[in-house]
Amino acid sequence: MDGVLLIDKPAGKTSHDVVAMVRRAHRGVKVGHAGTLDPFATGLLLVLLGRATRIQRYLMALPKEYETVAQLGATSTTGDPEGEITHTGRVPPDPPELPTGEVRQRPPAYSAIKIGGERAYKKARRGEEVDVPERVVHVSRFEQRWREGDRAAFVIACSSGTYVRSLIADLHDGYCLELRRTRIGPFDVADADPERLIGLQEALAFLPHVALEGERAKAAGHGVGVECDADGDGPFLLTDADGAIAIAERQGDLLKPVVGFRA
Incomplete structure (x- = not known):
């Protein structure tokens, strides 16, 4: 249960009300959201489940x-x-x-x-x-x-x-x-569906991706910086064949994981 739900919030409900509804439906799973809507307002609310709560600040920074x-x-x-x-x-x-x-x-x-x-x-x-x-x-x-x-x-x-x-x-x-x-950002209210959980890698598709293999992927999964020739300072999404490993930022010649998804 790690991912993002696109919810079309109705008028009269607070963002906290929506989070509470999702929390009741998925007991035992950590739930949050990325950007409050006023009670009178309607529209797109990103509700975060499980390890997706770790990416809140990246989603909140989107236009x-x-x-x-x-x-x-x-x-x-x-x-x-x-x-x-x-x-x-x-x-x-x-x-x-x-x-x-x-x-x-x-x-x-x-x-x-x-x-x-x-x-x-x-x-x-x-x-x-x-x-x-x-x-x-x-x-x-x-x-x-x-x-x-x-x-x-x-x-x-x-x-x-x-x-x-x-x-x-x-x-x-x-x-x-x-x-x-x-x-x-890339999320549209027309695609809102409280039954469809968007996985971490898809939810972070707006970040530049860096694919890793073998020991480099294992090291990144343990929070160890890895060498990479990707352009820019990031953040970057590090992935391997199993999906999202971590969000990383550049530190010198290394990409250093700052938000991990494997532990």
């Missing part, structure tokens, strides 16, 4: 794609329908100016970012003032698909760590009525 429907002329304290709504009547022009490339944004106070060791949303719910630092993200695509009165739909492709709620709020004024994650 994302979203579709969102925005309510214009109003603001929300949370950036979504669950917050305190203020109708301002101020709407962005049509078409609006949609930023791409490097974008500076301030994540919402109601977010899972840790401030002083505590999740920002917990402080915000207690009424505390939350100063979430700005960050630089990369937006490769930001398009308006349609606009009807005070509502508009957008498609967004962005780097990991981007808050779509902030992108919409920064249009002045608007908040997300609906939010759907359609893609994470």
